[in-house]
Amino acid sequence: MSFLHFYSQAKNAHSIIVNAASTRQHASPGEIIALLDDLESHGVTVTHADEFRALVNFEPAPSTVPDPFSTDPSAAHGTVTERSLRSGENGRRMSIAWADYIRDAGRKLLDSMAAEADTYIETLRPSFDAAATTTAAALALDLNENTTYETLVEDGTPEEIDAWRAYLEARATLDRIATTRIAMSAWLDLPPQGNANYSTEVPDYTPAFVTADTPMSRNVSQISANALTHRWLNLQNSAGTALNLNTIAELDAVGYARGHAVA
Incomplete structure (x- = not known):
């Protein structure tokens, strides 16, 4: 080096x-993952590292329009409602809330890492x-x-x-x-x-x-x-x-x- x-x-x-x-x-998930990768390359075990990666890598399953004649009405209602919530301004707010949730998890992980x-x-x-x-x-x-x-x-x-x-x-x-x-x-x-x-x-x-x-x-x-x-x-x-x-x-x-x- x-x-x-x-x-x-x-x-x-x-x-x-x-x-x-x-x-x-305001540490980004990518910056925290890079720190985790670096530590783990030395054989270090970081508590909750896998759980944090799972959060960062999570992607919701794609939502499809249910067939009105073969889908249970209750299930169809839930799918349609979720699709509407994820669209437009509501969808943008949900994305921001999820990003904030991950950033908060990152701060908590850094605190946990400092302790150990x-x-x-x-x-x-x-x-x-x-x-x-x-x-x-x-x-x-x-x-x-x-x-x-x-x-x-x-x-x-x-x-x-x-x-x-x-x-x-x-x-x-x-x-x-x-x-x-x-x-x-x-x-x-x-x-x-x-x-x-x-x-x-x-x-x-x-x-x-x-x-x-x-x-x-x-x-x-x-x-x-x-x-x-x-x-x-x-x-x-x-x-x-x-x-x-x-x-x-x-x-x-x-x-x-x-x-x-x-x-």
Whole structure:
């Protein structure tokens, strides 16, 4: 996953957060389904996801004019009445009411998802931890953000080349999980909320991904595009103890409120 992709995802999520009052309240069914699809692609189980999809995909059976001589009068009356209700202005109002009902269901689903968010993070953790361990192994061989495959081919050992290849795969896994976790912050109103007040203008969701033992509000140093591309090497240490996919409970325990350290 490229730096530009991560930048775009982070900025989009931050836009959702900044405009939370309007964005979440008017989340379209398609946006919620996309979030469900993303979470489920990681093996996450979302309560009521199937029921919400059924609502979104529901289409009433087509109504036909009943034969007046072979249809029970009571059944014919019900069909004709329903057809009349679905026509003209009444039909338009019914469509609007149904769309409002689905949007309300979407808001309720997002609330339900926020309440069970830690179970999603626990599901994401094994893949995150494995990739974090691979990143630590690369650091243990003194590979860093300035390492390139080309220089390793020229001067590196087979062990270093293998470790770099494994790290690049791990980086893609960490980026994918990070994109999902950032989307959770955005759509479910979860910490961290991302601070965009430093020079790169990339919202900082770092607290979600590092050991939550000390509250911090943002990375205040200038970050280059190259450093962001290999941000996992910068965040991890060779002992493999720096990266951690924190639960909401872990963030709350060290004093995070909307992504900022509590004074």
